[in-house]
Amino acid sequence: MKFLIIGLGNIGKEYDYTRHNIGFQIADRISEKISSNFKLDRYAFHTEGKYKGKYIHIIKPSDYVNNSGKAVNYWMEKLKINLKNILVISDDISLPYGKIRVKKKGSDGGHNGLKSINNYLKSSDYPRLRFGVDNNFRPGYQSEYVLGNFNKIELKDLDINIETSSDIALDFCHIGIDRIMNKYN
Numbered sequence: 322m323k324f325l326i327i328g329l330g331n332i333g334k335e336y337d338y339t340r341h342n343i344g345f346q347i348a349d350r351i352s353e354k355i356s357s358n359f360k361l362d363r364y365a366f367h368t369e370g371k372y373k374g375k376y377i378h379i380i381k382p383s384d385y386v387n388n389s390g391k392a393v394n395y396w397m398e399k400l401k402i403n404l405k406n407i408l409v410i411s412d413d414i415s416l417p418y419g420k421i422r423v424k425k426k427g428s429d430g431g432h433n434g435l436k437s438i439n440n441y442l443k444s445s446d447y448p449r450l451r452f453g454v455d456n457n458f459r460p461g462y463q464s465e466y467v468l469g470n471f472n473k474i475e476l477k478d479l480d481i482n483i484e485t486s487s488d489i490a491l492d493f494c495h496i497g498i499d500r501i502m503n504k505y506n
Contacts, residue, residue, distance in 0.1 A: 364392035387433035390441030416453025
């Protein structure tokens with residue numbers, strides 16, 4: 322049984338600790354937990370390992386968030402992974418900071434990374450973990466907000482929220498989407 326976890330984020334050091342890169346940060350924590358290291362490969366940074374008998378692949382697309390679909394499509398096809406065995410991790414401005422929501426499927430909700438994935442896969446019927454980053458910005462400043470760093474108050478809980486999100490992702494591979502939705506939502 323193989324799984325593919327996709328952490329969304331932007332490439333480049335200037336984006337490392339921004340709200341939009343929370344998917345990369347969570348993917349990094351999962352990689353640590355399965356004792357693996359990312360290597361640049363086709364369209365993404367890729368790593369793999371085992372967790373409780375399940376084979377897990379993790380990617381961080383090597384393009385910007387709004388072009389994530391190309392990498393997701395490539396790796397799903399290369400690894401022959403079923404749509405129900407992927408988990409996309411993204412930021413979400415419609416959720417309060419630190420709120421974590423797991424869904425079986427859904428719309429892109431205005432998230433350009435999810436929109437790209439939906440377009441490439443021709444489906445929105447895949448599991449996702451949405452990490453709330455809040456919407457504490459003035460109208461017209463959404464890009465600046467999501468491309469900005471977490472504030473001091475948010476940083477206090479960021480590590481524990483990343484830890485919880487990485488646990489959810491690993492549980493997804495072990496016990497499935499329905500049970501993690503019941504456990505964490």
